[in-house]
Amino acid sequence: MDSTTASITASTTIAAGYLTRRPSAHDAEAIHELISLCDTQVIGKADMTLDDVIDELGDPAFDRENDGWLVHDADGRLVAWAWARRKGDSDNVDIDVVVHPDAQALTGRLWDTVTARASQITAALGHDHAVLDIGLYREDSGKRAVAAARGFTAATSFIRLLVDHEGAVAEPVTPAGVTLHSGLTDEVRRQGHAVQQAGFAEHFGFTPKGFDEWFADLDASSTTDWAQLTVAHVGGEPAAMLLGTNMFAGDENCGYVRQLAVLPAFRGRGLGRFMLRTAFAADARRGRAGTYLHVDANNSTPALDLYLSVGMRQVLAIDVWRRTV
Numbered sequence: 001m002d003s004t005t006a007s008i009t010a011s012t013t014i015a016a017g018y019l020t021r022r023p024s025a026h027d028a029e030a031i032h033e034l035i036s037l038c039d040t041q042v043i044g045k046a047d048m049t050l051d052d053v054i055d056e057l058g059d060p061a062f063d064r065e066n067d068g069w070l071v072h073d074a075d076g077r078l079v080a081w082a083w084a085r086r087k088g089d090s091d092n093v094d095i096d097v098v099v100h101p102d103a104q105a106l107t108g109r110l111w112d113t114v115t116a117r118a119s120q121i122t123a124a125l126g127h128d129h130a131v132l133d134i135g136l137y138r139e140d141s142g143k144r145a146v147a148a149a150r151g152f153t154a155a156t157s158f159i160r161l162l163v164d165h166e167g168a169v170a171e172p173v174t175p176a177g178v179t180l181h182s183g184l185t186d187e188v189r190r191q192g193h194a195v196q197q198a199g200f201a202e203h204f205g206f207t208p209k210g211f212d213e214w215f216a217d218l219d220a221s222s223t224t225d226w227a228q229l230t231v232a233h234v235g236g237e238p239a240a241m242l243l244g245t246n247m248f249a250g251d252e253n254c255g256y257v258r259q260l261a262v263l264p265a266f267r268g269r270g271l272g273r274f275m276l277r278t279a280f281a282a283d284a285r286r287g288r289a290g291t292y293l294h295v296d297a298n299n300s301t302p303a304l305d306l307y308l309s310v311g312m313r314q315v316l317a318i319d320v321w322r323r324t325v
Helices: 003-016 025-043 050-057 100-125 141-149 185-200 211-220 270-284 302-308
Strands: 020-021 069-073 078-086 092-099 131-137 153-164 178-182 224-234 236-244 254-262 290-298 314-323
Touching: 003 270, 025 050, 025 069, 025 078, 025 092, 025 131, 025 270, 069 100, 078 153, 078 185, 092 100, 100 141, 131 141, 141 314, 153 302, 178 185, 185 211, 185 224, 185 236, 185 254, 211 224, 224 270, 236 270, 254 270, 270 290, 290 302
Parallel strands: 092 131, 254 290
Antiparallel strands: 020 069, 069 078, 078 092, 131 314, 153 290, 153 314, 178 224, 224 236, 236 254
């Protein structure tokens, strides 16, 4: 922690009478309770599970000793949770600040704290600036106002889509020359990684990752199931990948398409649609009530139109606000 961040943290603690400390794995339940309360006020329901919070605290890219702050009031109640997290070795850092309605006076200082930490992270990686991203629910007018006042501007929107499964879902017809391969082997995982990196290279917020980092980040999540990684070969060559996870299985009994990519040379052949329908059929076989995914509404490829055309519908919008410091 540099003197700027230390000063911000200390002044928050002393001036407002709160205790500020670093998070540990044991804080997941209290953090989840705070996030759920704040989310319910904005969108009418909790949007993270306890497992999601546990995964975030255990994310290999998150340094609990330096990247997170918990703030408790005089009664020991958790009233704020703030963090910054690097994205690979890039100049891009994700941040968030969650403050209990009873402790809004902490808001400004905590935004200053995570901003300062983001600059430290990227400086240590050799960058002379930091690009900060924060995801905000479209309904969260209060947090959007705070972001705007601090120089953040809306950069893109991620739309959460859902398709419902009522009973069995028909398996799609496999296109001629296409074979599917499961991610239970190291070879297929490496193929999936290569396709994902090339397929996402021009997407918003993409940061390149080597196989080891990509695998470690995903494998650290309790919701990752490598049996749900599928790589499609065309003429024996890896061409598309889809990674499903159990992120929405516990609370909503739904599947989740975490990554879907088609190599540029194989686009326009219906592979994306085929992979989606394959995921839907697999989720239905598992007894899932539906399948979720997120899509960048400003993606240069017509992904949103594709998802809507296979029966998915929008259920939530999360806008990413960005600032360079």
